[in-house]
Amino acid sequence: MKIKNFLLFSILLSFVLVACINAAIIFFMYNTLEKVNINALLLFSGILFILLSIILNSGINNYINYRIDKIYNQVNSLKKRRISRINVNADEFDFLARDILKYSYKKKREISKLNYRENYRRDFLGNVAHELKTPLFTVQGYLLTLIEGAAENREIREKYLKRANLAIERLSEIVSDLDLITKLETNGLKLKMDTFNILKVIQKVFDLLEMQAKKKNIKLTLDKFYDIPEFVLADETKMEQVLINLVMNSIKYGKVGGTTIVSVDYEDEDKLIVKVTDNGEGVAEADVPRLFERFYRVDKSRSRDQGGSGLGLAIVKHIIEAHEQTIDVTSTVGQGSTFYFTLEKA
Ligand SMILES: Nc1ncnc2c1ncn2[C@@H]1O[C@H](COP(=O)(O)OP(=O)(O)OP(=O)(O)O)[C@@H](O)[C@H]1O
Ligand SMILES: [Mg+2]
Known part of the structure; x- marks a missing residue:
């Protein structure tokens, strides 16, 4: 059952309370009851009922408003909207539930974006290292062979130096491509x-x-x-x-x-x-x-x-x-x- 309005709840509760008070009065003052003015008792019950209804309703409203405010304040990026301070009803809870759901979706999206970026960054670094390693090791290989004596032979020396040079060219190509792409991504591209x-x-x-x-x-x-x-x-x-x-x-x-x-x-x-x-x-x-x-x-x-x-x-x-x-x-x-x-x- 959907309680549409807390006023109804306050009224019901006041009614039960007044009934209980009346029952207690009747129980304890049964012998002297004839002496009590029945009209006065009815009037007393009526006034008590109205007062209790008002006090309970405003108490419940204030309490619930206080709790809802607290939730909105704690979740700081949640914007408080449409909550009426005068009369809280089930709709306000629907708004709150909807806002929280939206908030959790937003956070989930943010988290998956961050995860994606993290994976991307890891892949990217891995790729850069891998790309640079191949030509780098090629150069190193040729140079070591030359140092170990291959340099004595003129033909081999020239051949290996040429190959090492090609690998260096490849390295500088990769680095300048990376440089270009980083510039494109950070500053945007200046077009002529x-x-x-x-x-x-x-x-x-x-x-x-x-x-x-x-x-x-x-x-x-x-x-x-x-x-x-x-x-x-x-x-x-x-x-x-x-x-x-x-x-x-x-x-x-x-x-x-x-x-x-x-x-x-x-x-x-x-x-x-x-x-x-x-x-x-x-x-x-x-x-x-x-x-x-x-x-x-x-x-x-x-x-x-x-x-x-x-x-x-x-x-x-x-x-x-x-x-x-x-x-x-x-x-x-x-x-x-x-x-x-x-x-x-x-
Ligand atoms: N015309 C094409 N036909 C078939 N595959 C292609 C074609 N163009 C690109 N590719 C594929 O897309 C990939 C990426 O192309 P891209 O031009 O970005 O890199 P690359 O040619 O490998 O290296 P780079 O251009 O940096 O020297 C290539 O490795 C190749 O597998
Ligand atoms: Mg290409």
């Missing part, structure tokens, strides 16, 4: 917005990566002949970086003799959509949502052979988001992938 022809940038990236593509006999092309320029408003250097990363990936994870096709279409009135499509190894559905995470690689051993640290797409996503644009991917294992992002039309 400009109007330029995106087709020109695509062609520049093709020229830049031509040698790498040739090694795997991969053809880099546009999807069609564009007879007019496609002007966009963006940071040109950063867009070049985005395209280098995407086209480089399409070569790294593309198949020998494959193709990389870049297209530029109209997304809507204010936006263009740039797509980079390859017919390479593709990515399994389960891995797709994680591709843009820092250090995430589908095939850890293969990607490392290719010299990847899994930071490329994380950087790409940062750059695109700094432009308030979006990037996404569709992919099928064995058939290839399409990475596509939007750009503001100029």
Whole structure:
């Protein structure tokens, strides 16, 4: 049963109390009762009943208000709302229960967010250490071999020094990627917005990566002949970086003799959509949502052979988001992938 109002409870209690007092009076004064004015007794009972009802009701209200206030004060981020000081009823308890439930949900969410961050931080540190270890140990290995006597032989000396140098280059690449990504995350990215022809940038990236593509006999092309320029408003250097990363990936994870096709279409009135499509190894559905995470690689051993640290797409996503644009991917294992992002039309 839901007691809607504590007034009812006070009235009932007063009634019981008055009845008890009357019963006591009748019991103890039975012999002299005839002498007692029955009307006076009724009047006395009536007044007592009203007084008791008022006192009990206000006492209960004050007590409950006091308790509710205390709960709200103790749970300091719980905002007190809608509790009427005049008349407490069951609704107030509903509000309180609801507020506490909301509060506990909020806290649960905060805790799971903190747990997620903690795991992320642990993974991140582990990944950084792992990434740095490989080239570092390579350099150390070559240097030790040289110290132990291999330096005497000129040919070996040159070969080992060159290899050590490559590993150092790899180390500095990782560190500068990490540096860039940390800067992006802490200060946000400062963009130098400009109007330029995106087709020109695509062609520049093709020229830049031509040698790498040739090694795997991969053809880099546009999807069609564009007879007019496609002007966009963006940071040109950063867009070049985005395209280098995407086209480089399409070569790294593309198949020998494959193709990389870049297209530029109209997304809507204010936006263009740039797509980079390859017919390479593709990515399994389960891995797709994680591709843009820092250090995430589908095939850890293969990607490392290719010299990847899994930071490329994380950087790409940062750059695109700094432009308030979006990037996404569709992919099928064995058939290839399409990475596509939007750009503001100029
Ligand atoms: N075009 C693609 N086809 C198939 N898999 C891809 C493609 N692009 C990216 N991937 C997968 O996504 C992972 C993450 O890519 P990302 O560019 O972030 O890192 P990376 O290429 O391994 O290293 P980095 O770019 O830092 O040198 C890759 O390791 C690869 O497994
Ligand atoms: Mg990459």
